Structure formats: structure tokens, C-alpha cells
Amino acid sequence: MRIGELSERTGTSRRLLRYYEEQGLIVADRLPNGYRDYDERYVDRVRQIRGLLDAGLPTRIIKQVLPCLDKPRTIYFSDATPEILATLEHERDGMTERIQFLTRNRDAIADYLDAVRGGDRRDVPA
């Protein structure tokens, strides 16, 4: 598939796809005419990138981390250097903190909404 299709299927602008490539997050094959050529797996891969980006990881970290998470569900033990592992642990802990933090803030907002009005909750008992 060419860049336009990947763009549509991932909701990511062509510009950004090229940018991710420039940052080393993805590597595209080239058709004889120079066009980028992506296979099916890139759809998931790009979504994962967007996800990690949205999670607050900068591209340079994603670049390190991605090769480890990329393989669909087969885990290759081989290719993680101690540095990568350390980075991953650090990120894991950082993400855990972020999750807790986000949760606290979300709950604060939710509590406020619940207090100020019935607040759309489907799970209120009575």
C-alpha cells in the first residue's frame, strides 16, 4: 500500500508518516518509481506509534522501544540490550505514575461532575 492509503487507514497525515520515517520509527520499502510501499503490518505499527506518542513518549524513546514491542506476539529475547531494558523499565514506571496521576485528576473531575449533577453515569447504584 502507498502512503495515501496508510494515511487514511491510520488517521495520520502523510506528512507525519514521512516524519516518523525520518525519525527512524518506520522504514518504508520503495516501489520502482520511488514511491513508499507499506505492507499490512504498518497499520498496526503506526497506530502503536500514535499511541505511545499520545502516552507522552517522545519519538527518540519510541524508536528504542518499538523494536521490542513490535513483533506481533512472538517475543524475541535476543535483541534487547541492557540499555533498552533499563529504558523500558524506566518508561514502564513513568507510565505507571502517569496513569495514577491521570486517574486522580480524572476522578477529581468525575467527582465534581457527579456532585454538581447526576452526571451521565450509567453505573450509579441508586
Place this chain on the structure above:
Amino acid sequence: MRIGELSERTGTSRRLLRYYEEQGLIVADRLPNGYRDYDERYVDRVRQIRGLLDAGLPTRIIKQVLPCLDKPRTIYFSDATPEILATLEHERDGMTERIQFLTRNRDAIADYLDAVRGGDRRDVPA
């Protein structure tokens, strides 16, 4: 307290504190000499701002949202317009999504680490 102390106590540069003020997130009193003067409550307030910022909310949303969450634990029903409430609901849901998303990614990383080595977990059964 003046800006330097607030800066130290919140781990936020003076520059940023002024920036938040410029964005309307905080309003500082002024001492007779023109220096900004903050009271105790600003420590928490700034931390909350950092938190929401870190949670991915842009300052313009925080500005809307903050007055509602600000009051320590007394909730004033009066001052939330329907728009603000809608914004809050939207943010609450967005944050919930982000939490789930982050959690999935964090778990993916954690699983990988657990698989590749014992991975520092204190809670592994055996």
C-alpha cells in the same frame, strides 16, 4: 510568598509561572513594589496545573476547568456553565480513554520485561 519560592516549591520555573499567569491560569497579587505575591494555596494550584498539563490538557482547557476543581473541597454549584460542564465531561471521557490506552501500553511493556527476564517485579508469585 514571591515567585522564587513558589518556583522552588512546585518545581516549576519562574518563567513558566509567569507564562501560566499570562495564559490566565493563575492570577497573582502584587506587592507594593510590583513583585508577584502568592499565598499558600498556589502551591497546590500550580501542582494541579502541572498535573493537568502532563495529562495532556492544553492550557486553554485547563483555564476553563480549573475554576471548578480549584475550590479545595467545597464545591460551588453556582459557577459552572453548561459549556464548562460539557467540556468537563468530554475531558473526563478523554482522560478515561487515555488511561486505558496508557495502561495497555504500559502492560505491553511490562509483559515484555517480565518475559525477557525476571523484571524487578515484587509481586511475582513464584
Place this chain on the structure above:
DNA sequence: TCGGACCTTCACATCGATGTGAAGGTCAAT
């Protein structure tokens, strides 16, 4: 053969969150 819809690279622009530095005022201690 032409037009339009793709694609390429390159480069400059924007936007929000920050850093940094200049030029200057205030104040407390020496």
C-alpha cells in the same frame, strides 16, 4: 496527449511549552 490524483523532496511556518538573556527596579546586608 492531456488532466488529475497520486507520489517525491525540500523548506519554511505554526503552535504550545519552555529556555535564556538583556535592561532595569527593589531591597537587605555589608
Place this chain on the structure above:
DNA sequence: ATTGACCTTCACATCGATGTGAAGGTCCGA
């Protein structure tokens, strides 16, 4: 009175993630 540590405003710089547009190649269908 001077020094040093604060503070002020203003403005330009940076950084990562993006948008946008120019200048041009490719390919397909009327």
C-alpha cells in the same frame, strides 16, 4: 554606597509535533 539576590517586562530562541506549499515526477483514464 555598593553588592548580590531577588524581582520586573520584553523579546527572541529552541524543541517536538505538525501544517503547508512549491517544484517536480508518475501513472491512469478520457
